[in-house]
Amino acid sequence: MHGVVPAEIGSLGKSEFEALKAQAVASRTYALKKLGGNNRGKDSRGFDIRSDIYDQTYHGRRENSEWAIRAVNATKGEVITFNNNVIECYFHSTCGGRTESGHNVFTNVQFPYLQGIADDFGKRDFCEDSPHYRWVEKINASELISSLREFGRQNNNNHPLAPGLFELRVSERFPSGRAKSVIIVDGKNNTIALEPNSIRPLFQNENRSLRSSLFRVGQPIDRGGNREIVLIGAGFGHGVGMCQWGAIGMSRKGYSYDQMLRHYYRETELKKIY
Numbered sequence: 001m002h003g004v005v006p007a008e009i010g011s012l013g014k015s016e017f018e019a020l021k022a023q024a025v026a027s028r029t030y031a032l033k034k035l036g037g038n039n040r041g042k043d044s045r046g047f048d049i050r051s052d053i054y055d056q057t058y059h060g061r062r063e064n065s066e067w068a069i070r071a072v073n074a075t076k077g078e079v080i081t082f083n084n085n086v087i088e089c090y091f092h093s094t095c096g097g098r099t100e101s102g103h104n105v106f107t108n109v110q111f112p113y114l115q116g117i118a119d120d121f122g123k124r125d126f127c128e129d130s131p132h133y134r135w136v137e138k139i140n141a142s143e144l145i146s147s148l149r150e151f152g153r154q155n156n157n158n159h160p161l162a163p164g165l166f167e168l169r170v171s172e173r174f175p176s177g178r179a180k181s182v183i184i185v186d187g188k189n190n191t192i193a194l195e196p197n198s199i200r201p202l203f204q205n206e207n208r209s210l211r212s213s214l215f216r217v218g219q220p221i222d223r224g225g226n227r228e229i230v231l232i233g234a235g236f237g238h239g240v241g242m243c244q245w246g247a248i249g250m251s252r253k254g255y256s257y258d259q260m261l262r263h264y265y266r267e268t269e270l271k272k273i274y
C-alpha cells in the first residue's frame with residue numbers, strides 16, 4: 001500500500017523520527033497530487049479542509065503511533081515541489097541498494113526528480129536493515145508455466161508455452177540492475193519475452209507479486225519431477241522515489257528529513273503550503 005511505513009517494522013520511535021517526518025511529507029505530497037491535483041481552485045474552502053484529508057491519509061493508517069502523529073504535526077503543510085509544482089511522489093519499501101528511474105516503471109513519467117540513485121554510504125546501503133534487503137524466492141515451475149501460458153493467451157501469443165522443461169533468463173537489465181526483459185524458453189523451443197511491468201506479477205508466489213525485479217536466476221531445484229525456480233533478489237517494491245527502509249537507515253545515522261527527501265527526490269524543494 002502507498003502511504004505506509006511497512007507494518008513489519010513494528011513501532012518506530014525517536015531514532016526513526018526523521019524518517020517518519022520524511023514519510024509524513026511524502027504521503028501528504030502524494031495525497032495532494034492524487035486527491036487535490038485535478039480540481040485545485042474549484043474548492044473555495046481552500047486548504048483548511050483539505051489539509052485534514054491529506055494528513056488523515058497518513059494518520060489513519062498509523063493508529064497508536066505517537067511518533068508518527070508528532071511527525072505529521074512537526075511537518076504541517078510541508079510538501080515536496082519541483083519548479084513550484086507539487087511532485088509525483090512515488091515511494092516504496094526497500095530499493096535494495098539502488099532506486100529506479102521513474103520512466104522505467106511508469107512509462108508516461110519523465111521527471112528529473114525521479115532518477116535512479118545509489119542508496120548507499122560508502123560500501124553499505126541505507127536500507128540494509130530491511131527484512132527484504134536480500135531474499136530468495138522458490139517458485140513452483142508448473143504453476144509458473146500455467147500462469148505464463150495464460151499470459152500468452154491473453155497477449156495473443158501464437159506459440160503458448162508447452163508444459164515441461166524450460167529455461168528462464170534475464171536478457172536485459174536497467175542501469176539499476178532491475179530486469180528489463182526476461183526470456184522464457186519451453187521444452188519445444190517456444191519463447192516468451194516478458195516486459196518489465198509483467199515480470200513481478202507473473203512471478204508471484206502465494207498470490208503475492210515478486211518482491212522486486214532486482215534478481216538473478218539461481219540453480220533450479222528438482223524434487224521428484226517437480227521443479228522449483230529459484231530467484232535470488234534484493235528489495236521490495238517498484239524502486240521509484242523514496243526507499244522507506246533507506247530513510248529509516250538515514251534517520252538512525254543522524255540525517256534530517258529534508259536531507260532524506262533531497263537524497264531521494266533530486267532537485268526538489270520543500271514548501272509549506274498551509
Ligand SMILES: [Zn+2]
Pocket residue numbers: 094095096097098119125126127243245246
Ligand atoms: Zn534503499
